[in-house]
Amino acid sequence: xxxxxxxxxxxxxxxxxxxxxxxxxxxxxxxxxxxxxxxxxxxxxxxxxxxxxxxxxxxxxxxxxxxxxxxxxxxxxxxxxxxxxxxxxxxxxxxxxxxxxxxxxxxxxxxxxxxxxxxxxxxxxxxxxxxxxxxxxxxxxxxxxxxxxxxxxxxxxxxxxxxxxxxxxxxxxxxxxxxxxxxxxxxxxxxxxxxxxxxxxxxxxxxxxxxxxxxxxxxxxxxxxxxxxxxxxxxxxxxxxxxxxxxxxxxxxxxxxxxxxxxxxxxxxxxxxxxxxxxxxxxxxxxxxxxxxxxxxxxxxxxxxxxxxxxxxxxx
Amino acid sequence: xxxxxxxxxxxxxxxxxxxxxxxxxxxxxxxxxxxxxxxxxxxxxxxxxxxxxxxxxxxxxxxxxxxxxxxxxxxxxxxxxxxxxxxxxxxxxxxxxxxxxxxxxxxxxxxxxxxxxxxxxxxxxxxxxxxxxxxxxxxxxxxxxxxxxxxxxxxxxxxxxxxxxxxxxxxxxxxxxxxxxxxxxxxxxxxxxxxxxxxxxxxxxxxxxxxxxxxxxxxxxxxxxxxxxxxxxxxxxxxxxxxxxxxxxxxxxxxxxxxxxxxxxxxxxxxxxxxxxxxxxxxxxxxxxxxxxxxxxxxxxxxxxxxxxxxxxxxx
Numbered sequence: 005x006x007x008x009x010x011x012x013x014x015x016x017x018x019x020x021x022x023x024x025x026x027x028x029x030x031x032x033x034x035x036x037x038x039x040x041x042x043x044x045x046x047x048x049x050x051x052x053x054x055x056x057x058x059x060x061x062x063x064x065x066x067x068x069x070x071x072x073x074x075x076x077x078x079x080x081x082x083x084x085x086x087x088x089x090x091x092x093x094x095x096x097x098x099x100x101x102x103x104x105x106x107x108x109x110x111x112x113x114x115x116x117x118x119x120x121x122x123x124x125x126x127x128x129x130x131x132x133x134x135x136x137x138x139x140x141x142x143x144x145x146x147x148x149x150x151x152x153x154x155x156x157x158x159x160x161x162x163x164x165x166x167x168x169x170x171x172x173x174x175x176x177x178x179x180x181x182x183x184x185x186x187x188x189x190x191x192x193x194x195x196x197x198x199x200x201x202x203x204x205x206x207x208x209x210x211x212x213x214x215x216x217x218x219x220x221x222x223x224x225x226x227x228x229x230x231x232x233x234x235x236x237x238x239x240x241x242x243x244x245x246x247x248x249x250x251x252x253x254x255x256x257x258x259x260x261x262x263x264x265x266x267x268x269x270x271x272x273x274x275x276x277x278x279x280x281x282x283x284x285x286x287x288x289x290x291x292x293x294x295x296x297x298x299x300x301x302x303x304x305x306x307x308x309x310x311x312x313x314x315x316x317x318x319x320x
Numbered sequence: 321x322x323x324x325x326x327x328x329x330x331x332x333x334x335x336x337x338x339x340x341x342x343x344x345x346x347x348x349x350x351x352x353x354x355x356x357x358x359x360x361x362x363x364x365x366x367x368x369x370x371x372x373x374x375x376x377x378x379x380x381x382x383x384x385x386x387x388x389x390x391x392x393x394x395x396x397x398x399x400x401x402x403x404x405x406x407x408x409x410x411x412x413x414x415x416x417x418x419x420x421x422x423x424x425x426x427x428x429x430x431x432x433x434x435x436x437x438x439x440x441x442x443x444x445x446x447x448x449x450x451x452x453x454x455x456x457x458x459x460x461x462x463x464x465x466x467x468x469x470x471x472x473x474x475x476x477x478x479x480x481x482x483x484x485x486x487x488x489x490x491x492x493x494x495x496x497x498x499x500x501x502x503x504x505x506x507x508x509x510x511x512x513x514x515x516x517x518x519x520x521x522x523x524x525x526x527x528x529x530x531x532x533x534x535x536x537x538x539x540x541x542x543x544x545x546x547x548x549x550x551x552x553x554x555x556x557x558x559x560x561x562x563x564x565x566x567x568x569x570x571x572x573x574x575x576x577x578x579x580x581x582x583x584x585x586x587x588x589x590x591x592x593x594x595x596x597x598x599x600x601x602x603x604x605x606x607x608x609x610x611x612x613x614x615x616x617x618x619x620x621x622x623x624x625x626x627x628x629x630x631x632x633x634x635x636x
Contacts, residue, residue: 163479163492164506170493176479177486177493190480195565199534202566206525209518218515249511250518 005119009132012121013139015105016045016082023078025103026056027086028093029238032158032193035060037084037107037129039067040151044133044142051076057093063192067151080104085129085155088114107132127167130155134175149184154193157186162194200233201242207233208243219254219276220314221247222307226261248272255279255314259306262298267306270296282317321435325448328437329455331421332361332398339394341419342372343402344409345554348474348509351376353400353423353445355383356467360449360458367392373409379508383467396420401445401471404430423448443483446471450491465500470509473502478510516549517558523549524559535570535592536630537563540619542577564588571595571630575622578614583622586612598633602626 007015016022024041026034038054045052053073060068083103086092087110092100106117109132111124123132130152137144144152156176160168163176180186197205204225211224223246230237240260247256256272269286272294273279279295288297299306323331332338340357342350354370361368369389376384399419402408403426408416422433425448427440439448446468453460460468472492476484479492496502513521520541527540539562546553556576563572572588585602588610589595595611604613615622 164503164510166503168496168502170496173489173493173496177489180484180486180489186484187480187482190477194480195561196567197565198567199530202525202528202562206522206528209522209525212518212522214515245511246518249513251512251514 019080033155034085036155057095128159146183149182335396349471350401352471444475462499465498
């Protein structure tokens, strides 16, 4: 059942021993929401702790700071930024079917919780948490401000993406007034790369090739590159964005080796091509501007196959 | 003489045939301020035009749109975002000593104009223009909002830098409400690279080397690379930032070939090294975290010389 913010605030005010769940492969929004809510509940004198199936990424460890959690049998379970129980991961699996309250901004939320506070217009779940804490009369400390800013910054690409609304900026303004260390946070989140990632970028740029009067750009990521650089498949999101960043490129293709003779293709496109329809030709799918598919064969066969299909598609 | 915003608004309201000057090598803030002010004056029924010694960068041409300027003998000259007449460039040189009003946010403004509206606390001159237009009862159209957003976004690295204040975000919120196309603008300003720049990055990454347990990272940019890729020296700013982005790197060095056996070095450092003091050893200077100097010799001699001096400096 959907409930509104005032009702949600009332639930949290009356409950104690609260377990907060974050989604697997955690990002800044689920962790910022989780820790922001935790520090708020602690300020209210309640016991709470944050649980996630995967560890906090090193660059976001400041969200937790030196906080340690006491163990207690939870009496109220809240999920933050989780659209579906499929995103629980192993550690959270005991709580399937057992979430009392979900706080989320994904329009696709599957309503798995007893009660759900959903605001699909919010750029980040941290925006919802911000207003919720105001309703609960929590004072926004620097620590809470750091958490909420992190979720907003990561989910909006630091205020760049289409999901930004005026409220996003107004919340950021008040978080800065609460002392959030936005410069340090942004530097850490957006201006720093591991040595392995830099080396991977170097290797990947050496595979960059152009076709169709530079309208198509292709890069390759092999298993050997991942082994050599220690970069995990989960960190490859930024890499797939490289080809389409080049001015004039209408279709950017990233060919990732998954296993011998198995390649996962990621296609980013301009309005000239519906990437989702294109990938459907190969049994894949996705969105109009970003989609993917899997093709089997040697790298040179796969490259040839995708290129000729793309040239065909662009010629219409 | 310094004047306040209300006085500035009064000046602009009483004047007509206004010439607006932008600084040479124009950035988003000087151009956004110039065009934003121009469109506002036009809305008020006044004649105005924008003048700059250098052309608008291609990625910011949307600021001007299809606007063409009529020629008229200026009766009032306003400079925007110009700290000193040294930044006029050739085309603006007839107006040295002839600026009636300067609107600026640089604390270093040399007070070259008859009257100056200076707010050194503003992250961008466009923030000052925003409040000024409110004082002048100008309605913020989409076109004006695009201009002002551009200046704010470019001068703050899209809200990432230390100069951001709460007002920066609050202005951004109202500009979005006025219809500014922030997503398109941000994509163009921050997410796109020329083919030449991408190729230069590729070549530069291939020169990347690490020393002193990966605390020192060095990259090289040769004249041959610039010739091959068509990238100008002015566009190299982003390149110099690459080495220090790597986690663990304390000193990032960019060695740029200027002429045969002449290299300009750019040093970016953490708190472990005062880059300005270090560069002074080679007759250079700058800021504590970013400085530069020129060294003569072959590339390998220069690299050896700077590396041994850095290792010496880091060993203290």
